[in-house]
Amino acid sequence: MRGSRLNTWIALLRGVNVVGSRRLLMKDLAALLTRAGFGAVRTYIASGNVVFESAAGDARALEGRIARLILEQAQFETRVMVLSCEELANAVRGNPFAQADDDHKSLHLFFLSEPPRSPDLEALKRLRSGGDAFALSGGVFYLYTPQGFPESALHDKVERFLGVAATARNWRTARRLLLMSAEAAAAPAKAPGRKLRRRAAPLSRAARASGPSAARSGARDRRR
Numbered sequence: 001m002r003g004s005r006l007n008t009w010i011a012l013l014r015g016v017n018v019v020g021s022r023r024l025l026m027k028d029l030a031a032l033l034t035r036a037g038f039g040a041v042r043t044y045i046a047s048g049n050v051v052f053e054s055a056a057g058d059a060r061a062l063e064g065r066i067a068r069l070i071l072e073q074a075q076f077e078t079r080v081m082v083l084s085c086e087e088l089a090n091a092v093r094g095n096p097f098a099q100a101d102d103d104h105k106s107l108h109l110f111f112l113s114e115p116p117r118s119p120d121l122e123a124l125k126r127l128r129s130g131g132d133a134f135a136l137s138g139g140v141f142y143l144y145t146p147q148g149f150p151e152s153a154l155h156d157k158v159e160r161f162l163g164v165a166a167t168a169r170n171w172r173t174a175r176r177l178l179l180m181s182a183e184a185a186a187a188p189a190k191a192p193g194r195k196l197r198r199r200a201a202p203l204s205r206a207a208r209a210s211g212p213s214a215a216r217s218g219a220r221d222r223r224r
Contacts, residue, residue: 006039006053008185010088010177011066012111013048014079014167022076024048032073033066040184044176048078049169051180059084081111081167085181087139092178095171096135097144104172108149110141110158113165120161127153141166 016024026043029050033041039053054062059082067080083091091109100107115138124134130147132154141162145152149170159166169177 006055008040008051008053008085008181009059009062010083010085010181011048011050011052011062012081012083012167012169013050013070014081014165016048016078017046022074022078024070024074028073029070032069036065036069040187042180042184044173044180047169047173049173049177051177051184053184079113079165079167081113083111085178085185088174088178088181091140092174094137094140094142096137096142097133099146100144100171103146104175105149105170106144106146107171108143108145108155108168109171109174110143110166110168112139112141112162115139116162116164118163120163123161124154124157127157129153136162143168 013024013029016022026046026048029048030041030043033050033052037054041050041052043050057065062082063080066082067078070080071077091111095107095109097107116136119136121136128134130145130151132147132152133144134154135142141158143149143152143154143158145155149155155168158168
């Protein structure tokens with residue numbers, strides 16, 4: 001893909017490594033995607049979060065390709081949701097629950113397969129308890145559960161009442177993935193599967209004349 005522009009993407013896998021089912025080590029996932037030609041592959045924790053680069057395909061095409069690779073390698077199907085850096089940044093920036101900074105587990109961002117056409121928000125409101133609150137903004141559903149995510153009656157009803165598929169990440173994970181994607185986008189471009197080799201600075205005439213040991217010393221000095 002020489003000459004093609006590499007875009008940074010974030011892939012969110014749903015339901016991997018949950019209570020011992022659908023096991024997929026992140027190092028194996030990273031190796032799988034690297035072999036398939038994706039660049040600068042980095043994973044974050046075991047729940048299936050990947051930052052990578054690709055010059056080919058849009059989000060939907062990448063979702064299908066990654067899902068097929070996982071099926072071939074791990075022998076199970078999983079939903080994959082791919083976000084652009086801008087989509088993830090907008091989701092983090094749009095968080096209406098600033099109090100989640102005090103407890104990152106109290107806020108979960110549900111990334112939706114598409115904006116819901118007829119969400120039943122009234123049904124979700126009736127399930128609220130213990131200070132639960134939520135907000136829907138385009139393709140992201142924010143669920144704030146100060147008494148704990150598993151204890152909330154809403155956490156497993158979101159897809160049903162929104163009518164679309166979703167995968168959730170807590171506030172810390174969302175921010176961490178945003179940082180990783182920003183770092184990847186700012187890094188020098190690399191060809192997928194190849195390490196970037198840095199060319200050494202030319203040695204001075206004095207260093208060349210002083211022999212190999214002095215030449216190595218001169219090179220180190222210029223790299224400081």
